[in-house]
Amino acid sequence: MASIGNLTLDAPFFQAGLAGYSDAAMRLVARRHGCPYCVTEAMLDVFLINGGKGLKEVELDPEDHPIAGQLMGSHPKEIAQAAKILVNLGYDVIDVNIACPVKKVRRRSRGGHLLCRPDDAVAVLEAVREAVPSEVPATVKLRRGTDDSAEAERDFHKIFQKVMELGYAAATVHPRSVEQKYLGPSRWEFLRELVKQYVPRRTVPAIPCGATDAGPIVPGGADAFQIFGSGDIFAVEDIFRMIAETGVAAVSVARGCIGNPWIFAQARALANGDREGAGRGPSIAQQRQVLLEHFELSCRLHGERKASMTMRKFGIKFSRHHPESEAVAKAFIAVHNSSQWRAVVDEFYGGAEMNVANQRLG
Numbered sequence: 001m002a003s004i005g006n007l008t009l010d011a012p013f014f015q016a017g018l019a020g021y022s023d024a025a026m027r028l029v030a031r032r033h034g035c036p037y038c039v040t041e042a043m044l045d046v047f048l049i050n051g052g053k054g055l056k057e058v059e060l061d062p063e064d065h066p067i068a069g070q071l072m073g074s075h076p077k078e079i080a081q082a083a084k085i086l087v088n089l090g091y092d093v094i095d096v097n098i099a100c101p102v103k104k105v106r107r108r109s110r111g112g113h114l115l116c117r118p119d120d121a122v123a124v125l126e127a128v129r130e131a132v133p134s135e136v137p138a139t140v141k142l143r144r145g146t147d148d149s150a151e152a153e154r155d156f157h158k159i160f161q162k163v164m165e166l167g168y169a170a171a172t173v174h175p176r177s178v179e180q181k182y183l184g185p186s187r188w189e190f191l192r193e194l195v196k197q198y199v200p201r202r203t204v205p206a207i208p209c210g211a212t213d214a215g216p217i218v219p220g221g222a223d224a225f226q227i228f229g230s231g232d233i234f235a236v237e238d239i240f241r242m243i244a245e246t247g248v249a250a251v252s253v254a255r256g257c258i259g260n261p262w263i264f265a266q267a268r269a270l271a272n273g274d275r276e277g278a279g280r281g282p283s284i285a286q287q288r289q290v291l292l293e294h295f296e297l298s299c300r301l302h303g304e305r306k307a308s309m310t311m312r313k314f315g316i317k318f319s320r321h322h323p324e325s326e327a328v329a330k331a332f333i334a335v336h337n338s339s340q341w342r343a344v345v346d347e348f349y350g351g352a353e354m355n356v357a358n359q360r361l362g
């Protein structure tokens, strides 16, 4: 069982922070499909401090727990203040992002930039840990370094050791370098070495295996520092392969769950040894239901106009499950309002008769 401080996850996977995607609507859909824990997209500390209308969108639905609010910043005082705001808003965990490779973010000395400034990174981490009450776990998201140089590796370990000393509950490591962005594979061997070095009680099985065979991994127990892994998780098997090959306590699902909340239900099935359930893709009726539900949640959160724009990119991802994916994606891209969304769903995922049938079942 994975844990984050005093918080126990009943399954070893969770939804990653995904800027532009992992809003409350996406998170609620994921949870309804078995996701035990979610991370928000990275929020700028100054955005929270300045308050205003935007704060409405970071208020939490009672169903949206446990959740980590992820922060990005460069000034210890500001990020500490923002961390307190998130705690007051009811976030269960505060996660600090020192991973983001986006140029605009790094130019302002935030995100992945901090990986090559270990002293600044530590100052930020220290300020957050001090600002947050001890019962609220703090966690961190990192990449494996700025680039492939020996200096970058030294900086990573300097920061990582401090993460543990400061009392951080967990670290999610995406073993691509900042320079690498998303090009090339995520280096899982880095994760395996990290687990061996920092949490050696989690012994890694020699043979890559499925969920039910993940035998010799010994969890550290509540309050023990945990390493979570990220990178190249596109199908349910990848989740358990990463655990088996690296020994991470839990896996962060990112691009693999955009337009694919079913990956969480499949992962639950695989964790229970149900290989047939794990291999079952969503039926057209299930896709229809999620498309309508996700759109409605998005409207509630953002209003119809913004939701219609936001949902287009989700529509493209969802369309991959449909036999006519190209036509479906094209239709979703042209949507401007909820009746047009509904019309696309009715055209490709069954119309009025299916509604009646669903109502009878409900």
Ligand SMILES: Cc1cc2nc3c(=O)[nH]c(=O)nc-3n(C[C@H](O)[C@H](O)[C@H](O)COP(=O)(O)O)c2cc1C
Binding pocket: 016, 017, 018, 019, 020, 040, 041, 042, 070, 097, 099, 141, 174, 186, 230, 231, 232, 233, 234, 252, 253, 254, 255, 256
């Ligand atoms: C569009 C996009 C937005 C992302 N936004 C965030 C973010 O806000 N916070 C974060 O920690 N990681 C963010 N990430 C990184 C992912 O959480 C994850 O570490 C990365 O995609 C590697 O996992 P994958 O290869 O399985 O997708 C983002 C990734 C993508 C593709």
